[in-house]
Amino acid sequence: IIVRFGGWNKAVEKAGLSLVHLRNISEKDLFENIEYVWLKIGKQPVFRDIKSPISKYPRAQYVSRFGTWRKALESFIEFINTPSDENSVEELIGKSSPNDLTSEPIIKHKTKRYPSERLKVQVLMRDGNKCKLCGITLTGDNIHFDHIIPWSKGGETVLENLQVLCSKHNLAKSNLEYPKK
Template identity: 65%
Template sequence: MESNQHRDMVGPISRYSTYQYEAKFGTWRKALEAFVEYVNSETGSDQEKVNVEDALETVQENEIVFKHKTKRVPNERLKVQILMRDGNKCRLCGITVTGNDIHFDHIIPWSKGGETVLENLQILCALHNLAKGNLEYTPN
C-alpha cells in the first residue's frame, strides 16, 4: 500500500521500488532507519559510507527486479471492468464474491513481472487468492 511517507522516492533516486525496501527491512520506516544507521556508521579506516542499494543488491543478486509500467493495485475503472467480465464470481470455485471477499488477482504474478491490465487480472475469492500466492494459474 503506497502512502505519503514514500513521497521522497521521486525520480531516479533508486532503481528499486519502495516494495523492495519494505520486503528487505519490514517497513518503509525501518528501511529509512537502516539507511541512517549505515550512513552514520564508521566502516574501515577511511570511514567509508555503506551504500544501501549495494546492500539490497547483495541480498537480491539472484532475484530479478522488474520495472513495471503499471501500478500494482488496479484503479476503480479497471476493477469495474474485471467485475463485469468475471460476473462477481471467483474464477476457481465459482462462488459469488462481495465486499472484502473480492480479490483482484494477477494471473502472471506482480512479483514475476505481471502487469496490472485487464488481460492479466481475474476475480478470486479471498481463500483462493491467498492460497494461490504468487503461482501462475489460469483456470480453463
C-alpha cells in the same frame, strides 16, 4: 420556515437531515460513486441499490442529471470504457526513492501494482462477481483481484492479466507464489 427556524439550512438541520450541496456534484463524482457501489456489491447496481449508506448520493441525483437510471448506466459504461492512464506507472517516475529499488529484484513494470477502481469494475463486468476457481459469489471486501501472471514475475496490472478470486483461493495462490521455507 425562515421565521420559525431562522433559515432553511437551520430547518434542515433541525429535521435531522444533513446538507448535501448537490449542485457541486460533477458527472465524474456520480460515476465514481457508481464504481464504488459496483465494487461493494460486486455487480451492476440496480436502481434500488443506489441508497445510503453505500451510495454517497441519492437516486434522485442520477435521475435529475441523466433522465433515467438506465441512461445514467449507459453513460457510466461509456465512462468506464474510456481509456484511462490511471494505472500507468509514468506518474510515479521521480517519486520513488532509491531505497525502494534495492528491496526487491528489479522488474520493469508498465503499470502500477494495484488496479484502479475503474479497472476493478472492468474485471467485474467481464467476469461477474464469482471466484474464477470455485465459482462462489462474492461481494465487497471478499472480492480479490488476482494477477494471473504474478506481479512478482512481471505480470502487468491490465484487464487481460486480472481475474476475480475468493479470499481462500487468492491466499492459496499467493502461497504457491511465495513458498514457505
